[in-house]
Amino acid sequence: MGKTLTPSIRTENLTIRFGGHAAVNDVTCAFQPGELTVIVGPNGAGKTTWFNLVSGQLKPTEGRIFKGETEITRLSASARAKAGIGRAFQLTNLFPKLTVLENVRLAVQAKAGQGPSALRNATSLTDLAEKAARVLEQTRLSSVAHLPASALPHGDQRKLEVAMLAAMEPDIFMFDEPTAGMSVDEAPVILELIADLKKDRSKTILLVEHKMDVVRALADRIVVLHNGELVADGKPAEVMALPIVREIYLGVGAEEVA
Structure with missing residues (x-):
C-alpha cells in the first residue's frame, strides 16, 4: 500500500x-x-x-x-x-493611493518579514522592487506598475489582488x-x-x-x-x-x- x-x-x-x-x-x-x-x-x-x-x-x-x-x-x-494560508476576498483589499508596484512591494516586504526600516536600506529596497516587478510581469500588470491602484479598472484591481497574494507565496x-x-x-x-x-x-x-x-x-x-x-x-x-x-x-x- x-x-x-x-x-x-x-x-x-x-x-x-x-x-x-x-x-x-x-x-x-x-x-x-x-x-x-x-x-x-x-x-x-x-x-x-x-x-x-x-x-x-x-x-x-x-x-x-x-x-x-x-x-x-x-x-x-x-x-x-x-x-x-493566503486569502483573496470578494471585495478588493488594496492601498488605493499607492502605485501598483508599491502595493505588490509591500506584500513582498511582508513575506520577507521586513518592517518599514527595510526602506532605509538601498539594497533591500532594490531586492524588494525587483521581486515585485517579477510578480507584476507574471500577473500581466507591468504596463500599469506606476499607476495608483485607485486608477485601475475593476478587472485590473482584481488582478492586483491576485498579484499581492502571489507575492506572499502561500501554500x-x-x-x-x-x-x-x-x-x-x-x-x-x-x-x-x-x-x-x-x-x-x-x-x-x-x-x-x-x-x-x-x-x-x-x-x-x-x-x-x-x-x-x-x-x-x-x-x-x-x-x-x-x-x-x-x-x-x-x-x-x-x-x-x-
Whole structure:
C-alpha cells in the first residue's frame, strides 16, 4: 500500500453557530497539494462562512482546523497568513493611493518579514522592487506598475489582488468568487492567472464560485455545501450528476448544471 499523504489543509467537524442557527455544521474535509477544489452551493449555503473559519476571520463553535499536521484552530488570521494560508476576498483589499508596484512591494516586504526600516536600506529596497516587478510581469500588470491602484479598472484591481497574494507565496490559495463584479471580457484573465498558479503542484487552491463555466474550467474536485452542511464531494462530472446537487440547483441555474 502507498503512503497516505498528509493533507495540506483539513477541517474536522467544523461548526459555527450564530444564535441557534448553524451556518456551518459538522464539515469534515481534507485537501491535498496540487489540487484545485471549487466550493459551490446556493446563497446562504455557508461557503464564505466556511472560508472565514479556515482563514481565521471567524472562530468555530466546535471542530478543528489543521494545516499539515499542525492544528491552527485558534490562530489569528494574520498568524495563518504567515503560516502560508493566503486569502483573496470578494471585495478588493488594496492601498488605493499607492502605485501598483508599491502595493505588490509591500506584500513582498511582508513575506520577507521586513518592517518599514527595510526602506532605509538601498539594497533591500532594490531586492524588494525587483521581486515585485517579477510578480507584476507574471500577473500581466507591468504596463500599469506606476499607476495608483485607485486608477485601475475593476478587472485590473482584481488582478492586483491576485498579484499581492502571489507575492506572499502561500501554500494555500483561497479565492472567494474571484470573478465577482467582472465583465465577460475581464473574467478570463483572472481565471488564466489562477490556472497559472495551479501549475505549481505544491500549492493547494480553494475557490468559492457559483458560475458553472468557471467551475468546469478549473475544478479538479467539487465540494457542495447546502444549509451549512457538506452534501457532496468528488470529481466535477460525478458531483454535478448527483440528484441532490441537481435538486439544490433547481431554480438557481439547474440548466447550467446539466
